[in-house]
Amino acid sequence: MKQIISGLLGAALLAVLSAAPACAQEVKAGDLVITQAWSRATPGGAKIGGGYLTIENKGATPDRLIGGSGDIAGKIEVHEMSMKDGVMTMRPLDNGLTIEPGKTVKLAPGGLHLMLFDLKAPLKQGDKVPITLEFEKAGKVTLSLDVQSLGAQGPASADHPAGKMDMKDMPGMKM
Numbered sequence: 001m002k003q004i005i006s007g008l009l010g011a012a013l014l015a016v017l018s019a020a021p022a023c024a025q026e027v028k029a030g031d032l033v034i035t036q037a038w039s040r041a042t043p044g045g046a047k048i049g050g051g052y053l054t055i056e057n058k059g060a061t062p063d064r065l066i067g068g069s070g071d072i073a074g075k076i077e078v079h080e081m082s083m084k085d086g087v088m089t090m091r092p093l094d095n096g097l098t099i100e101p102g103k104t105v106k107l108a109p110g111g112l113h114l115m116l117f118d119l120k121a122p123l124k125q126g127d128k129v130p131i132t133l134e135f136e137k138a139g140k141v142t143l144s145l146d147v148q149s150l151g152a153q154g155p156a157s158a159d160h161p162a163g164k165m166d167m168k169d170m171p172g173m174k175m
């Protein structure tokens, strides 16, 4: 399994890099414009997944992404990934993610992301997974994540490099 995934990784990364910007869906909510909402397929049995999107604030005041929900997952959190003492770690943004006026915030592998916990079913390539995001000002916004290929979800992916991060809070992430 590991060999197959690493073999696929290069091609899959290319596929994701070229496929993700092609997501044409644009969701407007108040002053916010959300585009390129996507996710990656999860291997069978995986209980967590990631979600990525781009949020532009066209208004004059800041807004904050404070949480999310969806039938697919028991819980959705906004996470930030960063290097700490040479180790990749991630943490939930307890105070939410601020989108300053005139700014665009991108959630992408290796950085900010949505974390889908307790997946009710695997994410499959080609699926459109509806989720609801909650913003402080714009309120609840429903959109769907376009699920890209499984290969990009491999253990060596930039998103959640297995073995390089502190996973004690991630019981579902034994790969």
Ligand SMILES: [Cu+2]
Binding pocket: 079, 080, 090, 091, 113, 114, 115
């Ligand atoms: Cu995370």
